[in-house]
Amino acid sequence: MxxxxxxxxxxxxxxxxxxxxxxxxxxxxxxxxxxxxxxxxxxxxxxxxxxxxxRHVNVAKALMRKVWHKDSGYRQNDRDIFGFFVAHSPERTEPLRMTFKEIAQTLGIRPDTVARSVGRLHAGGLLLEAEKVGRMRFYRINPRAAFDGSASEQLRAVQDARFPVVPAPRTPPTPRKKEAS
Incomplete structure (x- = not known):
């Protein structure tokens, strides 16, 4: 042997x-x-x-399966916008510093469509408001949904992050401007 x-x-x-x-x-x-x-x-x-x-991103697969389900309450544009944030966001908890108009031009959709989708994603906790410059708001991906960084950095990042929800919460309708008669 x-x-x-x-x-x-x-x-x-x-x-x-x-x-x-x-x-x-x-x-x-x-x-x-x-x-x-x-x-x-x-x-x-x-x-x-x-x-x-x-770089590669760590994504919560169970959450993403729920978001991509037809009964999730999220629309195709919402999923496209979330995917855009995953692909274009900087590392760690830095916000994506692009205007809705810039995102819309890249995706070939209207800026108001981007704004509505970001509103739903924010209401559902998939995107978090990170900073405000004047009237412009910049959002970051919730580190509980996706994260670009080390595991120890993600553990620190999720400490103050809320839990995303599925189905998508209803966002209140935006008031329309009244036309002068």
Whole structure:
């Protein structure tokens, strides 16, 4: 009978940051020694998928399944706008600093459609108001729905974030301006 191999288990996730550990099958030159020689850990690495490299977002799949359901109360435009925020928002809890007009031009829809969808997404807690500059309001994604950052940053970010709701709450109708007769 042969000798039993002495294989050491290497953690696949850095539990401190939530980053996936880059695996190396040959050689041990790149190991960082955390906790002594008996616990070698490779440095954390973000995925860099080709042909579209870049950051990746952690999305709450159970919540997204509810939002994308036909009976969710969210409309197709709402889902498109939320997807736009996921794809275009900066890292962590930074707001998307684009006007409704800029978003509408990118998506090929009307600015008032963007405004109504953002209102529903905000009422449902998927988007949170982050800052106000003059009359302009900027929104960020609720970190309980989607987050671009490490797990420890997400844990801090959700502490003050409300829970998103499905079905979508009804937003009060916006008052129309009265025409002069």
């Amino acid at each position: 042969g000798q039993k191999g002495t294989t050491r288990r290497i953690p696949a996730v850095n539990r401190g940051t939530g980053e996936i550990v880059q695996l190396e099958l040959l050689g041990r030159e790149t190991f960082q020694q955390e906790g002594g020689e008996r616990n070698p850990v490779l440095p954390g690495a973000r995925y860099d998928w080709q042909p579209h490299p870049g």
